[in-house]
Amino acid sequence: MNEIKLTQFSHGGGCGCKIAPGVLSKLLATMPAGVVPPDLLVGTDTADDAAVYRLNDRQAIVATTDFFTPIVDNPHDFGRIAATNALSDVYAMGATPILALAVVGMPLDKLPPEVIGEILKGGADVCRDAGIPVAGGHSIDVLEPIYGLVGLGVVDPAKVKTNAGARDGDMLVLSKPLGIGILSAGLKKGLLSADGYAQMIRWTTTLNRAGALLADIDGVHAVTDVTGFGLAGHLLEMCRGSKLGAEVHLDALPVIEEAAALVREGIATGASTRNWASYGSDVVLPADAAEWQRKLITDPQTSGGLLIACAPEALESVQTAIVATQGAPGTVVGRMQAGRPLLHVA
Secondary structure, eight states: OTTOOGGGGOSSOGGGGSOOHHHHHHHHHTSOOOOOOTTEEEOTTTTOSSEEEEOSSSOEEEEEEEEEOOSSSOHHHHHHHHHHHHHHHHHHTTOEEEEEEEEEEEOTTTSOHHHHHHHHHHHHHHHHHTTOOEEEEEEEEOSSOEEEEEEEEEEOGGGOOOSSOOOTTOEEEESSOBOHHHHHHHHHTTOOOHHHHHHHHHHHTSOOTHHHHHTTOTTEEEEEEOOTTHHHHHHHHHHHHHTOEEEEOGGGOOBOHHHHHHHHTTOOOHHHHHHHHHHGGGEEOOTTOOHHHHHHHHOOOSSOOEEEEEOGGGHHHHHHHHHHHHSSOOEEEEEEESSSSOEEEO
16 A cells, blocks of 8 residues: 555646636636525635525534645545645634535546545544544545545634635734645655655644634634635735735745745746736735745645734734644734735735
């Protein structure tokens, strides 16, 4: 089992295999207008992390799905990462997960049952840690391995956190460091050290539990999770939804140490370039910005952190929630500001 490299079966890995945002926008534009019931609180309008449907005055269902091809070779780690990433969308809405359904596609002629079983076990282990069952799912025989979850959660309709409620002057807090895409590129090239791999697994399997606590903090105005479109892409979605601009500071960005070294050596994913092609016209970089810095803010994060827009007076409560759930504080990386929905990088 250890001789099988899962990444050899996929042309992309993790959230780096997402369809580029520019292409996705064109595809979604072809969809006919659907039924929008009044109880659908969050749909497709703001490219948010999950759908939210109000059941009554005190309960709303949060529904999301997320799956991808292998980002690592270890099957158990792949399952853990994919499940953690999928549940992140539930937490990002301020919700508490209640159950999951498995989404499974495997090349049955290439992967033995014990490898597939380890992938499923990894996902189930994460769901158990989150306190929820894997209550069903669907499986197909495909050319590339894919695994993920449908995640369902519950939240008070009055406490839903979307990516569209940020306010001028809000501080931007990132709960996890950047660099997962860069580390995955290094892994594929055989350049990632054992410590670098350990850091990659640590962060990609850390549940964004803080999101459920953020629902009770009044000064938290917007939340999203940073995944395949990179920090810049998901922050721009927040800007557009909130009708504001944003500023981030390069020297404030938290970066996994080995990722910082690798990106300076030119190691990055193809998704980083595709991300920039999709939204780079809405990013204002310093004149002296290096290419590696651009690759950092567009680096696709698999199971990345929460990006939180909060009032300055709520910062302490936000940090308390992050520390309580992941053991380390988040990092203030910038702020929201009045103006066109552009990202200014300083």
